[in-house]
Amino acid sequence: MLPVEEAIEIILNEVKPLGTERVECLDSVGRVLAEDIQARRSNPPWDNSAMDGYALRAADVVAASPENPVKLKVIYDLPAGTFPHAAVNEGEAVRIMTGAPVPDGADAVVMVERTEKVEASTAECSGEVLIKAAPDTGTNIRFNGEDFKIGQRVISAGTLIRPAEILMLASVGQPEVTVYKRPVVAVLSTGDELVDIETRPDKGQITNSNGYALAALAESAGCEVRFLGIARDTRESLTDKLTEAVEADAIITSGGVSVGDYDLVKDVLSELGSTMRFWKVALKPGKPLAYGVISGRPAFGLPGNPVSSMVAFEQFVRPALLKMAGRKAIFSTTLKARITEGVAIRPGRMNFLRAVLKTEGEEYSVTPLKGQSSGAITTMVNANAYIIAPPDSSGFGADETVHVQPFDSSVFMSTTTDYPSTARTDE
Ligand code: AMP
Ligand code: MG
DSSP states (O other): OBOHHHHHHHHHHHOOOOOEEEEEGGGGTTSBBOSOEEOSSOBSSSOEESSSEEEEOGGGGTTOOSSSOEEEEEEEEEOTTOOOOSOOOTTEEEEEOTTOBOOTTOOEEEEGGGEEEEOOOSTTSOOEEEEOOOOOTTTTEEOTTSSBOTTOEEEOTTOBOOHHHHHHHHHTTOSEEEEEOOOEEEEEEEOTTEEOTTSOOOTTOEEOHHHHHHHHHHHHTTOEEEEEEEEOSSHHHHHHHHHHHTTSSEEEEESOOSTTTHHHHHHHHHHTTOEEEEEEBSEESOOEEEEEEETTEEEEEEOSSHHHHHHHIIIIIHHHHHHHTTOSOOSOOOEEEEESSOEEOOTTSEEEEEEEEEEETTEEEEEEOSOOOTTOHHHHHHOSEEEEEOTTOOEEOTTOEEEEEESSSGGGOOSSOOOOOOOOOOO
16 A cells, blocks of 8 residues: 555655646735735835924933923824925924825924924914923834835745735735636546536435535635536547546546446546556555646546545545645645544544544643544534544544644634733733
8 A cells, every 4th residue: 555645745746836827916925926915015115203293303302201202393284195394493392194105305204292382373383282202213113124125136036925915915006916826627427426506406316516516625625616516437428528627727526436446437537648547545444546748737636535535535625726826835734732532443444534623721631533434424514633643553542642634613612802912001
């Protein structure tokens, strides 16, 4: 039997990132950037105020305090969106809003809470202000380019675009970006016993549940799905459906890879140009796996058992699809958790046990679910993680530390807030 790691290595050696395309900024979330982004402007674009208050010359108010305020002449108001039209000279101040450019001459801003307005006495000035604090030079000023400077590389090619990258793209004025293409994945189920989700199964028939699960998995990996439904276990039907499937960037089939059945899927894919390989991978559940490349496109023949096909997708298909989408970090990491009860395993294959992973104080705990048969869909629904037992493991005793691969983010979500406790302050 082929070790899981070797199967992954062979697959990934033959899979390459797809081409690139230009998309609108907002459509790039979840995609991988295929170009470096250089700042077309600096941030902040000018020295600006970090507070609502008064821009002034620090030297004018060195003696200022609440008991001995210093009076300055307010020469104008500077709301956000306006630009200073005159410098601040000795004895003067400008009323400034957060984000507004600091006028020439001013070298500090005193927040409005540390000032007191004196009503206007003449028409040409906005009045006077009493300053009750002595700021250092630079206080409450955000300086031009202190975040990033014009021409600087602010995001590197290969970065996964998250909302934070969208913030950066928008702030540097980048309405379009070059990203890796999203893989188009054909999903095909095979079997004479299968019916669609809308059809009530007759005797001997079952619903094509895999097709839907694999489509959902491919979507969760950021792919566009071509849902091809069911191919019958005949040469004609398989040829018909697989001809359509090879238009996609990747092909996923399920079923028909049991030892006796496999020849048919293999023959048809060979006729379509693929050299298919069939492996018994040392993986449980999910032993049989067919893999081939058709004109540069990977084809994955996953097992028919629903749970096996989902486990095989996570280990073999997801990393390949992520690599095609330009991602660098393509493997799901594992966490270490305390197993709450013992479990026995027959050694020989890398075993993926469906389990419930929870946070437990500063650590994680994990409980293997009852009913690990590869047909048990309820356990799949109740689980949020796989406990991974290496091939030589014959099980775990309660409280041992085990490797766990979460397959959704539920362990990182909570129905209540989870902040560190904080003392209340008045500010
Ligand atoms: P196979 O590999 O085709 O022999 O299928 C193995 C088992 O998985 C059989 O019990 C099939 O009925 C079941 N199976 C195959 N394809 C599907 C599918 N698309 N949805 C649900 N079960 C399936
Ligand atoms: Mg079958």
